[in-house]
Amino acid sequence: MDPMKNILVAAALSLTLGFPSGGGGHESAKGPSPDEALSWLQSGNRRFLAGTPLSTNLSLERRLDTAKAGQRPFATVLGCSDSRAPLESIFHVGVGDLFAVRVAGNVADTDEIGTVEYGVEHLGTPLLVVLGHSSCGAVTAVVKGAKVEGSIPALVSKIVPAVARAKKASTPDEAALIQASIRENVWQSISEILRRSPLTVELAKEGKLRIVGALYRIDTGEIEWMGNHPDEAKLLAAEGKEGKKEGHGGIPWLASLALAGVLFVWLTACFYLFVSDRRLLSRLKFRGRFFLALAGFAVAAAMMALVAVHQAASIGETGSGLAFLISPLSVLLLFAGIYTYSVRASLHRYIKEMREKWMEDSAANS
Ligand SMILES: [Zn+2]
Missing domain, CATH: 3.40.1050.10 (Carbonic anhydrase)
Structure with missing residues (x-):
């Protein structure tokens, strides 16, 4: 051309x-x-x-x-x-x-x-x-x-x-x-x-x-x-939801849901034990209560760790991530206080009972 x-x-x-x-x-x-x-x-x-x-x-x-x-x-x-x-x-x-x-x-x-x-x-x-x-x-x-x-x-x-x-x-x-x-x-x-x-x-x-x-x-x-x-x-x-899912998706998302579920069940049980039926709580004795609290904390902590890892992986979502962590965290702290008080009170009563029993025994023996 x-x-x-x-x-x-x-x-x-x-x-x-x-x-x-x-x-x-x-x-x-x-x-x-x-x-x-x-x-x-x-x-x-x-x-x-x-x-x-x-x-x-x-x-x-x-x-x-x-x-x-x-x-x-x-x-x-x-x-x-x-x-x-x-x-x-x-x-x-x-x-x-x-x-x-x-x-x-x-x-x-x-x-x-x-x-x-x-x-x-x-x-x-x-x-x-x-x-x-x-x-x-x-x-x-x-x-x-x-x-x-x-x-x-x-x-x-x-x-x-x-x-x-x-x-x-x-x-x-x-x-x-x-x-x-x-x-x-x-x-x-x-x-x-x-x-x-x-x-x-x-x-x-x-x-x-x-x-x-x-x-x-x-x-x-x-x-x-x-x-x-x-x-x-x-x-x-x-x-374009898969783009969003990169921040919220997969197993961590399930962990968030599971955390919410576990907290709900746990808090309902706590409410029942503390408010409605304190006799059941006292029947659990010191060890029973201690392990109940420990199990609850362990499950919640594991869930929160998963959520934290998930949030660390999704930069730019820190605002909602922090809110998600802070709300269950504050509830956890509140109940940690109540449990600590309850365990301490149980421990006191336990020691008091033991001492009384020991005094009774020694009185009977003398
Ligand atoms: Zn090419």
Whole structure:
């Protein structure tokens, strides 16, 4: 293609989409809608395919403008680090256009999700794209069960569920399995973001954000738009609760519930013993009461230790965590006082009885 033809193609594409060949959302004050942002990426990729010279948004003017006015990217893109899939180039955009996250295998773990949240919430991009690509080395390594070292096993472990799902769909050969896994891995990252980011879910529900999957072919340069996640409605309905569960979930959550249950039963028993039936309490004698108190404290202490460990693991939830610990703790202290008094009184009576018995015995003997 000669240069003149390139420019004509670029101009034609720009005209049909009504937006300058440089791409980017700085032209309108309001910013693009999710679908507009998507069409900008699509037209950018068409300019890239047409071999259009570099984006006009790489100009000195654009650089100075974005440095001064701040960034207003129109899309957040989570892509792979593969050198053959450079995001700004394949979307034919420049400085200040994309909020880009690149990580091997385009996986979505805490840091990537945090970066995505910064893009969609703080910078307010109306579009989030998770972009996989053909011949992805990270996905291929998992499919082939390649031996990986250092911190790579932890990274590729995020891809394992995607490959497992692709295998379940029964693909005939390894090449087909790799392709299916790359596709599943895009869905995997989207569902990971939606399952762990209530913030992203909220924006999507409000219609302020669209989340789409896409595949880049490193040989043809084309992008296959996969659209929204097939289970998006279900994922949105779950409201990113797994992200919240990281602070409150699993065994510690059960421990909190068990602690509340144990305290309730224990305090009810205490109330009954102290207020309604003091005779039963006195029949328990010193040792009986001592062990009753000890057992109660031991169970409550174990439960509270579990809750404490759980709270220590979830930073940022300290406010509610402290409240949760302080309320049972104050009740425990109150009853510790009552028990101490009761045990002390029993001990006194026990010694008094013993002394009287001994005096009676010695009186009888003399
Ligand atoms: Zn890759």
